[in-house]
Each structure stands twice: as structure tokens, then as C-alpha cells.
Amino acid sequence: MINFLARRLLQSAMILLGVSLITFALLYLLPSDPVRQIAGRSATAQTVANIREQLGLDQPFVVQYWRYLTSLVQGDLGRSYLQKTEVSTLIAARLPASLLLMVGAIVAELVVGLTMGVVAALRRGTATDNSLMIASFIGVSAPQFVVGLLLLYVFAVQLGWFPIGGYGTFSHLVLPAMTLGILGSGWYSRMMRSSMIDVLRQDFIRTAHAKGLSRARVLLRHALPNAILPIIAMIGIDVGIFMGGIVVVESVFGWPGIGQLAWQAIQRVDIPIIMGVTLVSACAIVIGNLVADIASLFADPRIKVR
Amino acid sequence: MxxxxxxxxxxxxxxxxxxxxxxxxxxxxxxxxxxxxxxxxxxxxxxxxxxxxxxxxxxxxxxxxxxxxxxxxxxxxxxxxxxxxxxxxxxxxxxxxxxxxxxxxxxIAMIFQEPMTALNPVMRIGAQLVEAIRAHENISVSQARKRALEAVRAVRLTEPERRLRQYPHELSGGMRQRVVIAMAIAxxxxxxxxxxxxxxxxxxxxxxxxxxxxxxxxxxxxxxxxxxxxxxxxxxxxxxxxxxxxxxxxxxxxxxxxxxxxxxxxxxxxxxxVPRMGTGHGVHPDSQNEPLVSFRDTRVAYDLHGGILGRVVQRVHAVEGVSFDIYPGETFALVGESGCGKSTIARALTGLVPHTGNIRFKGQPLGNNAIQRKKISRELQMVFQDPMAALNGRMTAGDLVREPLVIHGIGTAASRRDRAAALFARVGLGEDALDRYPHEFSGGQRQRICIARALALEPQLIIADESVSALDVSVQATVLDLLAELKREMNMAYLFISHDMAVVENIADRVAVMYLGQIVELGTGSQIFGDPRHPYTRRLIEAVPHADPDRALPARVIDATDPPSPVRAVGDPPQVVVHDDVGDGHLVARL
The missing domain is CATH 3.40.50.300 (P-loop containing nucleotide triphosphate hydrolases)
Known part of the structure; x- marks a missing residue:
């Protein structure tokens, strides 16, 4: 177990190092010049050169990357070009909101997706199964901004059940979490359906019936714990998908998270913020997968830790 | 009426x-x-x-x-x-x-065929037993646990307390079947x-x-x-x-x-x-002849990796220092129970796993080299256990049989078609079968297609790995007859791998009994079945149920120990057995 964790942590660190290098290189190669953005159109060549020197942007790539990396390990993500604030402060202020949104989305997609999948599997080949699978197909294919606007229109504008936007109470969370989770619900309902159908065919389900257990018990105690195993690993991957989704969803609902921060920074080419958010996202994905792997380990005794 | x-x-x-x-x-x-x-x-x-x-x-x-x-x-x-x-x-x-x-x-309780999959893999044995008891009797978990323990003792599982805490994958097939029985009789x-x-x-x-x-x-x-x-x-x-x-x-x-x-x-x-166990037949081949295949001190081992750096922590000794020869025209059988290494020998011979030591085919040493292998693969064909899995369902039976000819560039399209038709006739399938797909055939017919495919290149040796084990007895008998006829006609040799002692007794000229990756006894069919010397061979032969209700049941051997494992620590290879010739080439491992 210790061995396994040590190896996985080492791997995670390597992944993050790679991410930092790639994002840094991409932004270095970006044709848009941040110095121009900061200095404004009317700035003289001298001013531009001064700002460039001040920010260290005249140094060679390797020097710049090394400087970036050394401050990174000290928790310093740099200063925003435009807001004149530490990036780490900006992210720290907005991270809790994004995490809350993600947790809400995971809960939403698991509840909706798994229920749909199990019901579809038990009613296989019937109209219920077909309509659930059509719904999940729509969930998988609908773009999130469309889903978000649709939910907003129906449940906030027309019905008035939930606020139109903002942050603070549970009812603020419902619509953005649903929007973010709808893609995952579609995936999970399909995966859960096929996984469940597969498990229900297994010999040990027949054994459980032969023991004289009730159908409900066979389903809850024998079928579900086995059918859910392949889903667990998916949840880790989901965190990565969410990171793309929150940029859209937070903008639609005015949710004050890092997605919104990233969106604003991209519009203004505020490179330190973009890099900071990217790295935090990468961390979240790595941690999400690590947690999912450890969860699988506990859920499936056959997985051997080596 | x-x-x-x-x-x-x-x-x-x-x-x-x-x-x-x-x-x-x-x-x-x-x-x-x-x-x-x-x-x-x-x-x-x-x-x-x-x-x-x-x-x-x-x-x-x-x-x-x-x-x-x-x-x-x-x-x-x-x-x-x-x-x-x-x-x-x-x-x-x-x-x-x-x-x-x-x-x-x-x-009314039931026990099913497949013990490997009959138990819930993510639930402990104890929980599965307790659940079965509590579904019918209104007793506490601890009382049910006591009953479960009694049931596990009744089916003679070793270390009953520990078994209850284990998961199904930690038990062997036989132990799992005992658990299923315990559940049924609790x-x-x-x-x-x-x-x-x-x-x-x-x-x-x-x-x-x-x-x-x-x-x-x-x-x-x-x-x-x-x-x-x-x-x-x-x-x-x-x-x-x-x-x-x-x-x-x-x-x-x-x-x-x-x-x-x-x-x-x-x-x-x-x-x-029903194949009946007799006392075997067969003679030793003339050792003046050159053997078709000879194994000398052949070993196959797999490494198990572990630790942060993935070092080799254990080694599976699947085949350990095995030596024997197969002569042209003979049926050489390898028998033993699952995991004894008999199929691994076939895989080493066909180059599917790397080996150490020597394997020679017609005097040519077999390396682990692919080009050399292709030449030899013409002379050496395999017929597997599950004919459905061994045939590509998207190809017609005719294409499947012609494929080896195409790969080796033999003949023209027309001559290949004639050859396939002739082979089909030889294994007892009609010409109309050429254009049908594998799922349209019965199990026995599919195995005939596999045999026809193996024969296409006129091999000198056919490796039959549990080739008749999945077939019904009446079908099994006809396929065995076909194999025997083909051998006589074409003077091929078989390496016949099986767990079924009765089938081996009927078909084999010479038999090697394998246990834990080594040969414990080797001799002609009559030496092995008529005069078994090694205790393991005797146990195997006695264990076979006879289709004769009047035969006295053999004495009980209650083996309470866990089966030994071929997995060993690095640097602790198993002892290679020494064979004694007890007369007329009958080799028995020294105890």
C-alpha cells in the first residue's frame, strides 16, 4: 500500500512537471504579446522595452521557465499582469466555489446517471429502457451552454424555482450543478446499463437467487457493488471533463469560481492567471484520478497492490 | 399417447x-x-x-x-x-x-457447475454464507456465523475461520466448490x-x-x-x-x-x-530413429514484478527442467492437472512463450527467432480446446482452412480450393460446408474444421491441447477415431495434451505425467496405466470415476493441505527431480 502510494505520488509529480512545461511553452509561443496589452497601444518603444525587462520577458526560454518553476514550488504562481494581485490569492479566493460546484455536479450525475442506468438494465428492451437511453443520448450530445440556458429559462425564468444566477445558497447550486453534470449523467447511465446487464448475467447472481434472497437484496447487495466497479475509475476522469465545463457553466450562471477567472484572463491575455488556473486544474485531475484509483482498490478486493 | x-x-x-x-x-x-x-x-x-x-x-x-x-x-x-x-x-x-x-x-438447494464464478467476487466468503442462513432463519449475525463455520467444517475446508474472512479469488476452484456446497447444505x-x-x-x-x-x-x-x-x-x-x-x-x-x-x-x-480405462498400450519407439522433437532440460519461467521500481520479486516456474523426445508417428501424451505446465510446454514448442534449455525439431535447435519459426510452423500445427474461439467467425470454413496455404504461399487459388475440399472430405465434412460460417456448425464439426486447418500444411506434428475436452462423449469418440485414422494414414505424430486419463489411456502410445512443471513418470501407455509407480500417477488413475457401478470405490485420500504452488522466491528454484529407469524405459521420479 505504501509502495503503491509512493509510486503514484511520484508519477503525479512527474505529470504536473510535464503540464507546467507544456503550458509554459505554449504561452511562450503565443503570437499575442502580453507587454503590448499591458502597455497599451500608445506606449513608446522604450516603455514597452522597460516593461518587458521588468517582467523578465526578455530572457531566454530556459531561464524564464526555470524562474517560473522555482517560484512555483514555493507556491508562488506569479502576479496578474492586469489585476496587480498574486495569482495564488486570486485562485484561492475562487477555488472553494468551483470545488463546491464540482461536488454538486458529481452527486447530480451519479444520482441521475446510475438510477437511469439501473432502471434501464432492469427494464431492458422495453419502452422505459428506450426512452431512458434516448434521454441519455441527448444528455451526452447537448452542448453545455445550450443545456445551461435551457435550464435557466425553464426553471429560473419561467417557473422561478431557482435563482437566475449568483452564489451563496443551495438553490443557487442546483442549476449549475445539473448543467455541469448532465454530460456525465448521460455517460454513466449508458455505462451503468451495460455493466449492470453484464453483472446480472453472471453466475453469482444465480447463486444469490438460489440462496432464496429477495430480488431487492440480490440487486442491492450483489449486482450493484459489482456493476459500479468500472464506474469508479470514470469519476476520476470526470474531474478533467469538469475543468473544461466550469469555464462555460460558471460564465452562464455567474458562478464566482476559477472557470470565470480563467475566462476573464483568456480574454485579456493575462498569462500568469491562465497558467495558474491550468496548473490547478491539472492538480485537480491528478488528485481526482488518484482518489478514484484508491477507491477502486477498496471496492474491489481482487485488485492487488504491488 | x-x-x-x-x-x-x-x-x-x-x-x-x-x-x-x-x-x-x-x-x-x-x-x-x-x-x-x-x-x-x-x-x-x-x-x-x-x-x-x-x-x-x-x-x-x-x-x-x-x-x-x-x-x-x-x-x-x-x-x-x-x-x-x-x-x-x-x-x-x-x-x-x-x-x-x-x-x-x-x-431445496442447488450447486452449480462453475465454481470460479459462482461466488460474488467483492463479498467475503463468511458474509455470503451468513447471508444465505439469515435469509431463512431469524437469528443474529454471530449465531449465523457459528452456523457458517459448522458448514465450512462439514465440507472439510482447511482453516475454516480464515476461509470465512477470505474473498473468493483467494481460493482455488476446488475450495470454492466446497464453499458453494457449504452454502447449499448450511x-x-x-x-x-x-x-x-x-x-x-x-x-x-x-x-x-x-x-x-x-x-x-x-x-x-x-x-x-x-x-x-x-x-x-x-x-x-x-x-x-x-x-x-x-x-x-x-x-x-x-x-x-x-x-x-x-x-x-x-x-x-x-x-x-464412454472411454473406459484399460491398462494402456503402446511400445517404446526405436531410439535408433531420429526424434522429431526433443526437449532437453527445458524451462519456462515468468517473472512477477513488484516494489516501487518494479523489481522481480517472485518467479513462476511453469516448466522446470523437462526432457523427453517425440518420435515420428507416435502419440505422445502429456497428462496432469490444471497448472502443471502441460500447455506451457506446447506454447514453448510453438514459440508462443520464450524458453531456456533446449528444444530441437528434427535436430534443428529452436530459438526464440520469428523467421526460423515460420519455416517450422509448417510442420507443426495446433488444435485447441474451444473450436468456436479458435475459428474466426467472420471467415467461411473454406477460407479458414485455406488461410495457412495462403500465408505460406502454396498453390494457386484453384488448387487451394481443391485442397480444402479434399481436406473437408477427409475429416468427414461435405463440400457445401466450405462456404458456411463457423456458427452454422455443431461443436464436433467445428473441431473437424480445426483439424482440417491443421492438416492443410501436411504437418509432421500436431499439438492437440485438450482438443476433445469440450465435446460430448459421443462426439468425442468420433473425433478421437478421426485423429487415430489420420495418424495411421499420414504417419504424423501427436503431442496430445489432456487432463482426461481415460481419453489418454485410449489414444496414447507413450505418456508423461506432469506435476508442478516437472515430469514425475514417463513410459508407454501400458507402463503408466498397467504398472503406475509414482504415487501421484496412482492417485490420478484411481481418482477417475469408472462407468461401472459394481467397481469398489477407491480408498479415501483426504488431502487437507493446500495445493503446492509453482510461484517461488527469486533465487529459490525448485529441486529438479531425478528419474530412475525401473525397466524397459519406464522412468519414475525419485521420491
């Missing part, structure tokens, strides 16, 4: 002791063409404490009958469409599900249905499980319905036998009567097809 009723004796009148009455049972499956009957007009009685064997080949409806008694026919397509099943004074057919649940596992059912309970097990384990079932049924006065295709198991276990074919009862008789004076032609055919 139907034909089936005409020719079969009426079921014995239900007496005092009758616990189960099946009366004119019909089971059908709903298809697009309407209801298809699977079991028709089946009637029989079962008395308390009786052991009834239901015997038949695949598709005879024997498993469906048992599922119908349990009320576990796969819904919604398959269901009982006529007749009744009475248990004690209850009518099971048409009984609502919640009342059936009270009987299932409690008064509540002392009136009827125990065992559906092919030992088919997936090694022969020595089968012996132990059969002994166990017999003892338990006797001690608890439980009626046992034993569903099996193995007439040897029937002869040893049953009081009465019911033979089924295509969903109908063919014959029902007391076991001795059925084996001595079978009345129906089908029963006679079934009994005639």
Missing part, C-alpha cells in the same frame, strides 16, 4: 417417502417462430435420501429441468408450459415468487440439486468433492439430484438414473440395471461412447 410414453416405464408410484414429483413437465422458450419446446412430458419421482442422476449430452434439457425445480428458469423467454412439480405437499409450478424464495436455499435442505458439480474440477479434486457429496447426502438424509454428462460419475453416485435426450426422457432405471442391461438404443450408444 406419445412415443416417449410408449417406450419408457411409468414413473414409480408416489409412495410415503416421495419428496418430489415431476409430472408431465414441459418447458418452452419463446422465439420469433413461436413457442419452442425444450423439455417435453418429463415425469419422475424422488424419494427422501435417494440419489437420482439425470444424465444426457448438451441440449438434452437436464439443466433446465433443475432450474425449473428451483423456479429459476431465465425469465421471460423460458418458462414452464405444462405439467407440474410437487415438493412435499406444495405445488412449485405457478407458486408466487415470494413463497418460492422461502424454499430456495432452505429446503440449512440442511431436503433436496440438493448438483448441476455438473465436478465438471470444471481436476480429477483428484473431483474425487474429493464426490466423496463429500455422497457423505453429506447420507448423513443428512438429503435427496440428491445429480446432473451430469459423465457416466463414470453416474455409476459411482446414483441410486437411480434418468437418461435424457433432446428434452425427453429416454430411460429411467436403477443404476445397476441401466449399466448392465440398458434397454434403449440411445442409452447403449451413450454407454458405448
Amino acid at each position: 406419445t412415443l416417449a410414453q410408449d417406450i419408457s416405464p411409468p414413473p414409480p408410484a408416489a409412495g410415503e417417502n416421495t419428496i418430489l414429483t415431476v409430472d408431465n413437465l414441459c418447458i418452452s422458450v419463446r422465439t420469433e417462430q413461436g413457442l419452442m419446446p425444450l423439455v417435453e412430458n418429463l415425469s419422475f419421482n424422488l424419494s427422501k435420501g435417494e440419489t437420482l442422476a439425470i444424465a444426457g449430452e448438451s441440449g438434452s434439457g437436464k439443466s433446465l429441468t433443475s432450474l425449473a425445480i428451483m423456479g429459476l428458469l431465465p425469465p421471460p423467454a423460458v418458462r414452464v408450459t405444462g405439467g407440474s412439480i410437487r415438493f412435499d405437499d406444495l405445488v412449485l409450478t405457478g407458486m408466487p415468487e415470494h413463497r418460492l424464495q422461502q424454499l430456495r436455499g432452505n429446503r 440449512l440442511r435442505p431436503d433436496i440438493l440439486i448438483a448441476d455438473e458439480p465436478t465438471t470444471a474440477l481436476d480429477v483428484t479434486v473431483q474425487r474429493e468433492v464426490l466423496d463429500l457429496l455422497r457423505d453429506l447426502a447420507r448423513d443428512m438424509d438429503t435427496a440428491l439430484i445429480l446432473i451430469t454428462h459423465d457416466m463414470g460419475v453416474v455409476a459411482e453416485m446414483a441410486d437411480h438414473v434418468l437418461v435424457m435426450q433432446d428434452g425427453r426422457m429416454v430411460e429411467r432405471a436403477p443404476v445397476r440395471k441401466l449399466f448392465c442391461t440398458p434397454e434403449q438404443p440411445y442409452t447403449r450408444k451413450l454407454l458405448a461412447a
